[in-house]
Amino acid sequence: MAIHSFRVLLIEDDPMVQEVNRQFIEKIDGFTVIGTAANGAEGIEMIKKLKPDLVFIDIFMPEQDGLKTIHQIRKEGHSVDIIAITAAADMDTVRLVLQNGAFDYIMKPFKFERIKKSLDNYRTFRNQLQNKSTLTQKELDELRFEREESENSDLPKGLNVVTLNKIIVYLNDQEQPVSAENVAEGVGLARVTARRYLEYLEKCGNVAIDVQYGGVGRPINRYITTRK
Template sequence: MTYNVLIVEDDPMVAMINEQYVRKNKNFNVSGSCRNGQEAIAFLEEHKVDLVILDVFMPFMDGVETLKKIREGKFNTEVIMVTAANDTATLENTMHLGVIDYLIKPFAYERFQVALEKFAAHASALKEANVLDQNSVDNIISNTKKLSPKDYPKGIQEKTLNLILSCLECKKGWTTGDCIAETVGLSSVTIRHYMNYLVQEGQVTESINYETGGRPSMLYTLKKG
């Protein structure tokens, strides 16, 4: 399935980068690009959009106000915030309004793709849930099939695990634990703990890079097949 995306960004260069990032994912199509919230609401009134990539700081109507208008208008679309705002108040406001992810500029291409995949998993779970029961509700909320806590060892959380796996899928090759940590916003110690688990489970292959000019580093990639 292909999802239609609207990019709302007043900086032409950032808007172009966001558009390029979206187009690199075969499951997404850019339906349009708007310079402010007023244009975005007008566009949504005329076009079906599955996902809005929404900046916070814009003229005429900022991203938070635009998000409120989207919810008030009951537009059937999800929203990913993309912003330079790193204050907790903005994050809290947008989370209360139901954003599916929140990206802080400057963000890595891989982290952007993780956000797209998070939306796709959520949309797919909703589509597959013909009859709601507790399992299907858990599936929708967590974006993937939820396992009971006993299925994971201590210190392994399902949402974090899925975020790391999505990151590895975007890398499409060998990568370091530090690179994963920077992309998903977790500590290197936490990533090492999760990678050890994934290697033990046979989902990830590890190797040692001796050509660092210093201390060797571990490399990871998703196991094929």
């Protein structure tokens, strides 16, 4: 049970996505949306006025994008937690968002279960911190590793979010279909490992397979992203 209702501000320029996010968040016990902003500049003003516990923020927005807004939130010292919820999948954006202390990074399109998992983790994290004035290393590790395991739990065993995102970024940069061997070399993985990720992405509909036939030997599967 949550200690109190966490107050959430949505910073998102698409009204339809705003409403979907609002409905998802308010289906989860202990969370209330207290306001919405259509861009980062408006979001900063609402943070100052409403003082939310948590901000859901998009990256691609007019007037002031999410990266600039997150940086400003931290530079100005606002005591608010951040969950990025965005279509941005490139590693530079992911790295910058996480470097600025985002609690979670959720990629569009997403399902209710992913939002619920993130907010359940957030509630647990905040409540455990609130119940203690200090933490032991063991308690801190349990909080961190429980969160990491939960983030990876949607993936097949042996796959992880960070490596998956690296492969997505690599594929997005390719103009022509590439083999599992190309992906392995480009990302720095064993070929068999790269193939497992590619098979998962193909099942999810994120990549398409282009079978290429050579002269002698088996045909070669080459992969191309479907997100361009």
